[in-house]
Each structure stands twice: as structure tokens, then as C-alpha cells.
Amino acid sequence: MAQDELVRLGEQMVHTVEGTRAIALELCREFEEKFLQHIATDELVSNLIVGFHHIVLHVKTGCLASIGNKFGTVSERGLVELTTLIYGANHTAMHNENHQVFPLLCQSDAFSNRRIIFLVCRALQELETTSLSAHIHILVWKYHQQKNVTVGISLDHMGGRFGGMPDDACLRFRLANALNLISWNSMISVYSQCGDALSAFDVFRRMHIEGIGFDFGPNEYTFGSLITATYNSSSTGLCLLEQILSQILKLGFLSDLYVGSALVSGFARFGLLDIAKSIFREMKERNTVSMNGLMVGFVKQKRGVEAVEIFMEARHLVGVTSDSFVVLLSAFPEFESLDEGVKMGREVHAFVLRNGLGDMKIAIQNGLINMYAKCGAVDDARVIFSLMDAKDLVSWNSIISGLDQNGCFGETLMNYQRMRRSGFMPSKFAIISMLSSCSSLKMIHLGSQVHCEGTKLGLDLDVSVSNSLLVLYAESGRLTDSLKVFDLMTKYDIISWNSIIGLLAGSEELPSKSIEYFLKMMQDGWSLNRVTFVNVLSALSSLSILELGHQTHALMLKYSVADDIAAENALLSLYGKCGEMDDCEKIFSKMIARRDAISWNSMIAGYIHSGSFSKAMDMIWFMMQNEQTMDCFTFATVLSACASIATLERGMETHARAIRARLESDVVVGSTLVDMYSKCGRADYANRVFELMPLRNEFTWNSMISGYARHGLGEKALELFMKMRKEGPSPDCVTFVGVLSACSHVGLVKQGLECFESMSKTYGLVPRLEHFSCMVDLLGRAGDLDKVEEFIKSMPMKPNVLMWRTVLGACTRAGGQNTELGKQAAQMLMELEPQNAVNHVLISNFYASGARWVDVAKARTIMKEATVKKEAGCSWVTMKDGVHVFVAGDKSHPDADRIYAKLQELSRKMKEMGYVPLTKYALYDLEVENKEELLSYHSEKLAVAFVILRTSSLPIRIMKNLRVCGDCHSAFGYISKIVGRQIILRDSNRFHHFSDGRCSCGDYW
Structure with a gap:
């Protein structure tokens, strides 16, 4: 119908009877603004009925901001208008508008009307304003309405929304005139809203006992509230749900639509999908709630195909809503094949477009963004987001999370800024994605700013946000900040514990700390899972603590995770690094049906570590003969072993096998080949592999730079470093160790000093002990002992044995000059390693270089009298x-x-x-x-x-x-x-x- 025709129809209807006019106002929704403008000038607007429908139309269209003026024109400011206005604010998500209405109510006798009390309580549930809630309580008592059952129930629900008023509810419960089913159900519902399942079931028990005398029993609402109460109780929820199921079966409520739907959702939440599916199929009548609840359960268990099957089975039996499509879309990323998932997702997308749902429901558009992003089709997600006429917070969260998950970290940051400029406050999901992107981009300063913003909004108290902060600071090398975040957390989950244990286990500085947190986790009563064990085994492996490893293995058997492939691989790594190859072989023999590439690699690495190189090569040959998958890490493990003992022939043989496996161009294999050839004395071969690599990472560049340094090719190392700055990834701490070593080996003092200063000034890297050692070696070889002394004094950490040996060697080469520095170095060596023969010889040589023969004799005498240890030198x-x-x-x-x-x-x-x-x-x-x-x-x-x-x-x-x-x-x-x-x-x-x-x-x- 054309717009002009509708306007003419409206003009005709204005002159009809008042009732017809009121109906017209409700029906003509599409052009409500024109009608409102027209009738606002009409004298009949003062009529109570028309005024009521006038407010209704504003309510249904969400135009509450303009009601204030219109409301003032109604001649009778009656309860109808007040009630409708509160109703409108409740149903248009404009709950704050009720702040303007409550003063009017308080000035009137509105609280003598139970309907007003009911609507006010509903509004306050959404406003979550405890001060107003307390004020309403006082007014209710003023008008003696507190004894009315309906009023009491409304107040109960309002209190339950705030999660802290069950005691007041109990008081009203005792004051109620009549203990009937409604009041019992109200109490159960209050505890259910507060998440207090045990108290809800205790009220149900009392109801069962006391209700017998009043000749009433539980109904479908009773059981619905009890089932809902179990949802948020992780420890006792399932047990209580199973108990109530027996009561439901006994009393015959399973066929009830409300109860059945709640049961399906409940069992699906706890992962008992077979029971949930059985109840769903036994229900005589099904609805959207039950279907959606069951689908959500399958999606959470990563069983997307079965969720789709439920939808296809039940869609003709229930009314499919936009929520159903949203749940359906969330199932596709859980397909085993993401290609198949995105294909079906596009089919649903096409159906939505054909039926016009995509333009009408923002929830479906958000679901499509989420689906495409999780399936890896991030371009499709971008298109949908860009074409949306209106975006809500979920829209922004979906695109920001999707971009982060697909590695589009820069876009994540930009869209976060766009969201903030659009007036949306970030949610925890946006904060988590931002922290993840900052971590991936090594943008620790921006991550800290996001942390501050989250703290201002109170989001840092959310356990998921805190978990993301743990990762951000740990991956930026700020483990102490991660520990601070963990210690300040008010709430933990299993992910929190596993994260801090895993991060500490993977660190070079604090792997032993992870064992402390593992023991604390056990003391606090947390249940251990396979991730916990894999993380702690990683720490034990790096520390080679065999005894505690055996104890952890026993715990794994107790928790029934020893047969998990990830746990078994972690055990292989631990025992292999501890040289316990017999234990490795026992575990490996039991894994015949479960072995993966990591299992084989762990065994090969174990043999190499224990010196059984021939067994390692035999295992590789066995893998090739039996067509076992040899991945890049298999070859990297063997090549690293060849590099460590400098067996060039074996390294070249492994290189040939990698070529046959078509893995030579892999960045991991290529990088390890560069490292192997440089450590085996063939810098020319290393350079050839480096130049032929189609893709290089930090390890590739660092290996080649270190290779040049190791061969005394300082100029080439610096040239490659400059090339890396222009073409490659950003230099890291390992890069600068190689560059500074290269400068030290060939005496490039000026270049070395410049590189050292650029670490902090240009790249924001904090020099470590090894960088200071390189600089001391560089200056010492150049004979600049004064600079050496300055460097040692300026260091933020204490020098180690190797550095003091370097200092003493520099003093010796200088002919015994700077005797005070030499004496200090000699003294520190005797304090740190008095039993090491090398230190005694270096001290003796230092005194001899300055012709201090008396001190030489003393040093030799001390060495003879002391029980010194000399590391056995060997060549091969x-x-x-x-x-x-x-x-x-x-x-x-x-x-x-x-x-x-x-x-x-x-x-x-x-x-x-x-x-x-x-x-x-x-x-x-x-x-x-x-x-x-x-x-x-x-x-x-x-x-x-x-x-x-x-x-x-x-x-x-x-x-x-x-x-x-x-x-x-x-x-x-x-x-x-x-x-x-x-x-x-x-x-x-x-x-x-x-x-x-x-x-x-x-x-x-």
C-alpha cells in the first residue's frame, strides 16, 4: 500500500469513533511517525483511551524519548498511562527511561495498585539499581501490600535479580497470608535466579513435607525452576538434575512441554547428550526452546554434524526462530571438515536471504559473521559486517574476535578503535581479542593500555580476561607481571591454572616455579586434566627431574589420563631427556595404534640425547620403510643432532632424505639445515640453502648470522643483519647475540657498540647477560680494559663465571695491565668455582703475564693442594x-x-x-x-x-x-x-x- 494512501486512510480514521481510532493507531506501525504528528494536534488526544493507545504506539516503536511532552497532554494522568509507560520501557530495552517515571509514581498513590508494583519490580530487575529497589520496598510496606502473595512474588524476583536478598524473601514468605503453590514456586524461583541450587532444592523438600496438609504438590513451574537452578552449579548440578528427573518421571511431568524443554537444555549443558536427545524424542510436543537447547549441547561438545541433524529432524515440528538459525550457524565451525561446514553455512545464508531474514534480524547477521570467521572464510565475514545497516555490540565482538582468530591482528586493532568511536563500550570478548592480537604483534605497550581500559570497566576481574593477560605478559617476556596478574585474580578456573603452569614450564628462567604452582593447584583441591599433566611434564623434562616425573606418571594413572596421546608423548619426552630409554620403549610399544609424528620424534630425540645415534637413524629408516609420516620436526630433530656433534656426512644424508620427502623447502627444515651446515663447518652450504629458501623466519636469519659469526666472517654477518632489518622479521635477542659475537671475533668495536645501543633504543629489547658477555669479550679483545670495567659496573645483573674468565683472559692478553680488575676476576672465579682447574690455570697465566712469579707459585701451589675438577677435553x-x-x-x-x-x-x-x-x-x-x-x-x-x-x-x-x-x-x-x-x-x-x-x-x- 502506498504511503499517501495510508496517510489518507489515517485522516479518515481520525473522524471515526474513538475505539476505531485507537485500533488504527495500533495497526499502522510502518508509518507511525506521521500518525503521531497528526493526532498530537487533535483535541481528542486528551481522551484517556486514545492517550493510552498513543503511548502504546510510542512504546512499540521505541520512541520513548518523546513521550514526556505527550504524556503531559493527557488530561488524566492515570494508572493506565503510567503502567503503559513502564511497560514500554521494559519491552524496548530502554530501562533507564523508568528513572523519569519513578518520581511520578512516588508522588502519587500508585503503589496502592498491585499492577503498578508488578511492573515496577520488572523494570528494576533490568535496571539493577539497588537504591531504587530499597525505596520501592519501603513504599510497598507503606501501603501494606507486602502480605499480598502476588506482590511478595514480584519483590522476591526483583531481589533475586540482585543475587543477595533470599533472607528478605524468606521473611515475606513467613508473613504471607496463605502458603500456596505460587508462594512456594516463588521462593524456589528466587534461589534459582541467585544460582543457589541447594537452597532451591531445600525449599522443594519443605514444600513436599508441608504441602501435604494443604493438598497441593509441585507443578510444571516448580520443576522448571528446579531444573534451571542446576544450570550454574558445576559441582552438584548434575546430581541434583538426576534426582529431580526421578521425581518428574514419578509424577508424570516428562510430557509437559515446559519441563521437558528445561530437562533437554539441562542434560545438554552437562554433556549428557544421549539422555537429552532421548527426552527430546519422547516429548509429545516439542518447541523451539527444547530444539535449540539440544543443538547448543551438541555444539559445545564439538559435534556440529549432529546439531544440524537435530535441526533437520525437528524444524518441521517446531516454530523455527532467528535464535534457531543462530544456533544452527554456530554448528558449522564444529564440523570435522571446515570446508564442508562453510559450504553448508553458505546454503543457510542463501535461505536466510531468500526469506528476508538477514535484513530483519541482526542476530542472524551476527551469527553469519561468527560462522564465516570460525570457518576461516574471514572475507565473507568482512562483507556481511560492512553491509549491515545497524550494528550492535555483538556485531563488533563477532568481527573483532573473528579477525583475531584468523590472524588479522592489525585489522583487529583498527576495528576495536572503530567500535570505540561508534560509542560502544568494549565487552570482555573485545578485550580478550585485543589482548590476543597485541600478544601476537608483540605490542606489549598497547596491550598494557588495553589492560588499563579493561580495569577501568571492571573487566579485569573476569577470569577469561585475566587468562588472556597471563599469556600477553608471559609471551612478551614479562613473566613477573604474569605472576602478579595470577596472584591478584579473585577467581580462577582450570584454564587459569593450566595457563600459568604451562607458561612457566615453557620459560627459560622459571620452569621450577611451574612445579610449585602445580603442587599448589593440587593443595587447593582442583581436579587435574591432561593439559595440566602435559604442562608439568614439560617443566620436569626441561629440568630433567626423573623422580618427580615417576610420581607424576603415577598420578596420571590415578586420573586415567596416562593413555592420552598428548600425555604419552610428554612422558616420552621426559624419559628421553633423562636418558631412560627403557621406559620410553615400554610406553612406545603400548602406543602402536596411537603413535603420531610427535611420538616418533620424541623417540628419535631420546636416542640422540642418550648417545644412541645409530638407533635414531635406524628408527628413521624404519619409518621410511613402513611409510610412517615423517614431518618437518622429525628431520629438524635429526639435523639438530647432526649439528650438535658436527657429523657432516650424516647431516647430508638426512638432507637427501628430506629432499625425497619433499620437505626441503619447509621453513623449519630449511632453517635447521642452515644451522647444521654452519655448525659442521660448511658456511658455504649454509648460505646456499639460505638463499634458496622461499620463506624464512627468525630462526633462519639468526642461524645464518650466528653461522657467519662462528666462522669469523664478521663483515658478512653485519651485511646479513642489515638485510634482515630491511627484508626480514624484526631482530630479537638471539639475533643480537650472533651479531655481537661476530663483531667480537673480528674486532669490530665501533659496530659492536652501535648494535648494542640499538637493542634498547631502536628495538625496545632489554640486553641480557649473554649480550653483556659479548660486549666484555669484544672490548677485552680490543684491549680496552677501562671500558670493560665500566660495562661490568653498569650491568643490571651479576657477572657469571664465563664473563669473569673473559675478563681475566683480557687482562692476561694485556700483559697483566689493570691488575685490580684482574685480581677481582681471579677472586670471583675462586668464589664461584674453586674446584675448576681451568680457573686455576687462567689465574696462573694472568700473574705470569705480568712477571709476578711469586703469585704464580702461590697459584700453582693452591692448585696442587686443592681437589680440582678438570672437564675432560675430547676431539672427534x-x-x-x-x-x-x-x-x-x-x-x-x-x-x-x-x-x-x-x-x-x-x-x-x-x-x-x-x-x-x-x-x-x-x-x-x-x-x-x-x-x-x-x-x-x-x-x-x-x-x-x-x-x-x-x-x-x-x-x-x-x-x-x-x-x-x-x-x-x-x-x-x-x-x-x-x-x-x-x-x-x-x-x-x-x-x-x-x-x-x-x-x-x-x-x-
């Missing part, structure tokens, strides 16, 4: 027939006689070329001849002699677990010239490439 080489290991003076090798004979031959030739043994590196105060003999049999010299015995022209590769001594370093230069072969020596600090008598380090090491 990898040949076709395996790995050959040597220790100083060792004669256990099958070719020992030939090796020692070759060493004597090499020693004679070196002396002919001018070689003089550096006897100061001998550990004991012996005669010069004996010192020379000891030096000639160092492990690296035995290794090089063994390789030379094998006829080959390939470079000689030797690995050592300690730093090479100065005498061996000098000797290797001579040997490389004698045999005409390149010698590549890797010690604990760096690589030395000897060729034609010279080392790549330029003797700057």
Missing part, C-alpha cells in the same frame, strides 16, 4: 667407518702406535720450520721437556694425526668440546703447511680454518 672426527673420539694422552685407539709415530714426525718437521711449543698452556708445574710432551698429545693433535694417516686430499674436519689451546692453534698452522691440506677445527667458541700456515681468525681469538 667423522670418517666413513664411523666417529673416532680422542682424549689427551689416550692410547686406547687401535691405531694408537701409528698415531703417536705420526705426531713425532710432525713435531720434528714443525720445529725445523721454527715452531716453539707454548709451554705456558701446560696445566701443571713440570719440567719444560715434560710440558712439551703433554702438549704434543692433546686430543686435537691425536685427531689430526689419525686423519693424516688416511690418504686423502679432502679438508680435515676436527671437532673439540673445549676451546683449543694456544699451542695447538699454533701447531695446526704449521701442520696445514706441512701436509698441504686445509684443516677445519671447531672448538666450543668458533671455527678455525687453517690453510698454508695461516688461520682464518688471524690469531684474533
Whole structure:
């Protein structure tokens, strides 16, 4: 019907009888504003009936803001208008408008009318204003209405809304004139609203006892309130629900629509979906509430397909509402195949559009945004959101959460700002998504601001928000702030405990703290789940605490989670790192049907850690032969092992297998290959892999930079660092360790200082102990002992043993200069590690460099008298027939006689070329001849002699677990010239490439 025709119809109706005019006002909703403007000038507006319908029309259209003036024109400010106005505020979600109405009521005798009291109580339930509530109580008592059952019930429900007035309700209950079913049901309903299930059931028990004398029993409303009371009682709710089910069956209320629907929702909430489904199908009559409740239960249990089946089964039997479509849409992200889920979601979307529901119901539009986002179709979610004419808070929450879940963190931040500019206050869901995005973007300062905003709104008290704060601060390296957040939380859930335990377990600084929180969690009576055990096993694994690991394993058996695949994998990791491969093999043998890639990787890592490299390779071969899935982490584990013991041949073999598995281009495998080749002495191979990688992450860049540093290629390391700043990810703390080490190895003091300063100024990184150690080493090698002293004094942490050794070495190289700093370093080494022989030798050498022979003698005497520990130095080489290991003076090798004979031959030739043994590196105060003999049999010299015995022209590769001594370093230069072969020596600090008598380090090491 055209708009003009409707206006003409309205003009005709104005002159009809008053009743017809009133009806017309209710019917013509589409053009209500024109009618309101027209009749406002008509004298009949003063008529009570027309005035009433005038207010009704404003109420139904939500135009309450303009009622004030119209209300004043009604000649009789009667109860009808007052009641209608309160009703309108209640039903248009404009509850604050009632603040303007209550003063009018208080000035009149309105509270002598029970209908007014009922509506006022309804309004106050929505306003949640305790002060007004107390005022209404006083007025009710003033007019002696408190004894009326209906009034008492209304006050009960109003009090129940605030969750703290059951005692007042009990008082009215005793004062009531007649104890009837309505008053009993009211009391049960009040406790149900307060979430006090036990008290609600206690009232029901009293009702059952006292009701016998009054000849009445429970009805459907009684059972409905009792069932609802169990919903929020996690500890006793299910038990009470099962108890009330027996009463319902006994009294025959199961067929009641209201009771049946409540039962379906109740059992679905507790995850007993088979019972809920059975009740639903036995109901003679079903409604939307029961169908939606059952669907929600299936969705919460991640059984989306079954939720859709319920909808398809019942949609013709019940009236499908917009809420039904919202629940249906939430089921699609729970499909096993998200592609199938989004496909069905689009079909429902098309149905909604064909029937015009999408334009009419904002809830459905919000449901579509949520569905598309959770299914990964974030572009569709964006389109729907952008086309919405009106957006509510749920709309903003849905798009913000969806963007965060899909990794669109920047858009999450922008939409949050748009929401705030649109006048919406953030909810806990928006705050959680913002904290998640800030954490992912490493924007800790913005995350702290969001934390402050949440605190102002009182949202930080929400347990889910607090859990997000734990993750934000922990992943930003601020574990102490995470601990503060946890300790200040007023309420915890299982996620809170698991989060703090997991975050501490994964930290480098405080893994032992996670065990403390695990024990506290048990003491506080929390039930442990598989996530709890996996987290604490991770901490025990990193700390290699076997005994507590056995106890935790026993607890897992008690809680029936030992057969969970994640828990079993965590046990494999723990026992593997503790060297208990027998326990690993027992667990692994029981997992035949459940083994996954993590299980295999844990076993391989365990064998490697325990030194059974051949078993690890056999397991890889077995996996390949039996077509077991070998993922990127399998290869990364093996390649890391090859890197740690520098077995280039095995590393290249694993590389070939990765190529056959088509995983060479994977970023994890590629990054580990870069690390392996650089640690095995092939920086050229590492660079080739690096350049061919289609995708690089922080580990890739850091591995290549550290590789260059390890090989003494400082200039290349700095070039790559500059390239990383332009093309790669933002440098992190590990990056700067590599860069500063590179500067230290080649003496780039100026560049090193600039990089160190840029850590905090440019990248906001806090220098750690290892960064200060690099700087002390850099300045010490450059001979700037004053700067070294300044750095040590400016450090926010105490120097460790390695740093004091570096300082003492720098003082020694400076010829005993700055004796005070050298003395301090010597004193600290004796305090920290008095039993370490290396420290005694360094102290002796320091005094000798300054020709302080009396102090040298004292140091040697102390070393003789003390029971010192010397870490056994060993060197190894990898040949076709395996790995050959040597220790100083060792004669256990099958070719020992030939090796020692070759060493004597090499020693004679070196002396002919001018070689003089550096006897100061001998550990004991012996005669010069004996010192020379000891030096000639160092492990690296035995290794090089063994390789030379094998006829080959390939470079000689030797690995050592300690730093090479100065005498061996000098000797290797001579040997490389004698045999005409390149010698590549890797010690604990760096690589030395000897060729034609010279080392790549330029003797700057």
C-alpha cells in the first residue's frame, strides 16, 4: 500500500469513533511517525483511551524519548498511562527511561495498585539499581501490600535479580497470608535466579513435607525452576538434575512441554547428550526452546554434524526462530571438515536471504559473521559486517574476535578503535581479542593500555580476561607481571591454572616455579586434566627431574589420563631427556595404534640425547620403510643432532632424505639445515640453502648470522643483519647475540657498540647477560680494559663465571695491565668455582703475564693442594667407518702406535720450520721437556694425526668440546703447511680454518 494512501486512510480514521481510532493507531506501525504528528494536534488526544493507545504506539516503536511532552497532554494522568509507560520501557530495552517515571509514581498513590508494583519490580530487575529497589520496598510496606502473595512474588524476583536478598524473601514468605503453590514456586524461583541450587532444592523438600496438609504438590513451574537452578552449579548440578528427573518421571511431568524443554537444555549443558536427545524424542510436543537447547549441547561438545541433524529432524515440528538459525550457524565451525561446514553455512545464508531474514534480524547477521570467521572464510565475514545497516555490540565482538582468530591482528586493532568511536563500550570478548592480537604483534605497550581500559570497566576481574593477560605478559617476556596478574585474580578456573603452569614450564628462567604452582593447584583441591599433566611434564623434562616425573606418571594413572596421546608423548619426552630409554620403549610399544609424528620424534630425540645415534637413524629408516609420516620436526630433530656433534656426512644424508620427502623447502627444515651446515663447518652450504629458501623466519636469519659469526666472517654477518632489518622479521635477542659475537671475533668495536645501543633504543629489547658477555669479550679483545670495567659496573645483573674468565683472559692478553680488575676476576672465579682447574690455570697465566712469579707459585701451589675438577677435553672426527673420539694422552685407539709415530714426525718437521711449543698452556708445574710432551698429545693433535694417516686430499674436519689451546692453534698452522691440506677445527667458541700456515681468525681469538 502506498504511503499517501495510508496517510489518507489515517485522516479518515481520525473522524471515526474513538475505539476505531485507537485500533488504527495500533495497526499502522510502518508509518507511525506521521500518525503521531497528526493526532498530537487533535483535541481528542486528551481522551484517556486514545492517550493510552498513543503511548502504546510510542512504546512499540521505541520512541520513548518523546513521550514526556505527550504524556503531559493527557488530561488524566492515570494508572493506565503510567503502567503503559513502564511497560514500554521494559519491552524496548530502554530501562533507564523508568528513572523519569519513578518520581511520578512516588508522588502519587500508585503503589496502592498491585499492577503498578508488578511492573515496577520488572523494570528494576533490568535496571539493577539497588537504591531504587530499597525505596520501592519501603513504599510497598507503606501501603501494606507486602502480605499480598502476588506482590511478595514480584519483590522476591526483583531481589533475586540482585543475587543477595533470599533472607528478605524468606521473611515475606513467613508473613504471607496463605502458603500456596505460587508462594512456594516463588521462593524456589528466587534461589534459582541467585544460582543457589541447594537452597532451591531445600525449599522443594519443605514444600513436599508441608504441602501435604494443604493438598497441593509441585507443578510444571516448580520443576522448571528446579531444573534451571542446576544450570550454574558445576559441582552438584548434575546430581541434583538426576534426582529431580526421578521425581518428574514419578509424577508424570516428562510430557509437559515446559519441563521437558528445561530437562533437554539441562542434560545438554552437562554433556549428557544421549539422555537429552532421548527426552527430546519422547516429548509429545516439542518447541523451539527444547530444539535449540539440544543443538547448543551438541555444539559445545564439538559435534556440529549432529546439531544440524537435530535441526533437520525437528524444524518441521517446531516454530523455527532467528535464535534457531543462530544456533544452527554456530554448528558449522564444529564440523570435522571446515570446508564442508562453510559450504553448508553458505546454503543457510542463501535461505536466510531468500526469506528476508538477514535484513530483519541482526542476530542472524551476527551469527553469519561468527560462522564465516570460525570457518576461516574471514572475507565473507568482512562483507556481511560492512553491509549491515545497524550494528550492535555483538556485531563488533563477532568481527573483532573473528579477525583475531584468523590472524588479522592489525585489522583487529583498527576495528576495536572503530567500535570505540561508534560509542560502544568494549565487552570482555573485545578485550580478550585485543589482548590476543597485541600478544601476537608483540605490542606489549598497547596491550598494557588495553589492560588499563579493561580495569577501568571492571573487566579485569573476569577470569577469561585475566587468562588472556597471563599469556600477553608471559609471551612478551614479562613473566613477573604474569605472576602478579595470577596472584591478584579473585577467581580462577582450570584454564587459569593450566595457563600459568604451562607458561612457566615453557620459560627459560622459571620452569621450577611451574612445579610449585602445580603442587599448589593440587593443595587447593582442583581436579587435574591432561593439559595440566602435559604442562608439568614439560617443566620436569626441561629440568630433567626423573623422580618427580615417576610420581607424576603415577598420578596420571590415578586420573586415567596416562593413555592420552598428548600425555604419552610428554612422558616420552621426559624419559628421553633423562636418558631412560627403557621406559620410553615400554610406553612406545603400548602406543602402536596411537603413535603420531610427535611420538616418533620424541623417540628419535631420546636416542640422540642418550648417545644412541645409530638407533635414531635406524628408527628413521624404519619409518621410511613402513611409510610412517615423517614431518618437518622429525628431520629438524635429526639435523639438530647432526649439528650438535658436527657429523657432516650424516647431516647430508638426512638432507637427501628430506629432499625425497619433499620437505626441503619447509621453513623449519630449511632453517635447521642452515644451522647444521654452519655448525659442521660448511658456511658455504649454509648460505646456499639460505638463499634458496622461499620463506624464512627468525630462526633462519639468526642461524645464518650466528653461522657467519662462528666462522669469523664478521663483515658478512653485519651485511646479513642489515638485510634482515630491511627484508626480514624484526631482530630479537638471539639475533643480537650472533651479531655481537661476530663483531667480537673480528674486532669490530665501533659496530659492536652501535648494535648494542640499538637493542634498547631502536628495538625496545632489554640486553641480557649473554649480550653483556659479548660486549666484555669484544672490548677485552680490543684491549680496552677501562671500558670493560665500566660495562661490568653498569650491568643490571651479576657477572657469571664465563664473563669473569673473559675478563681475566683480557687482562692476561694485556700483559697483566689493570691488575685490580684482574685480581677481582681471579677472586670471583675462586668464589664461584674453586674446584675448576681451568680457573686455576687462567689465574696462573694472568700473574705470569705480568712477571709476578711469586703469585704464580702461590697459584700453582693452591692448585696442587686443592681437589680440582678438570672437564675432560675430547676431539672427534667423522670418517666413513664411523666417529673416532680422542682424549689427551689416550692410547686406547687401535691405531694408537701409528698415531703417536705420526705426531713425532710432525713435531720434528714443525720445529725445523721454527715452531716453539707454548709451554705456558701446560696445566701443571713440570719440567719444560715434560710440558712439551703433554702438549704434543692433546686430543686435537691425536685427531689430526689419525686423519693424516688416511690418504686423502679432502679438508680435515676436527671437532673439540673445549676451546683449543694456544699451542695447538699454533701447531695446526704449521701442520696445514706441512701436509698441504686445509684443516677445519671447531672448538666450543668458533671455527678455525687453517690453510698454508695461516688461520682464518688471524690469531684474533
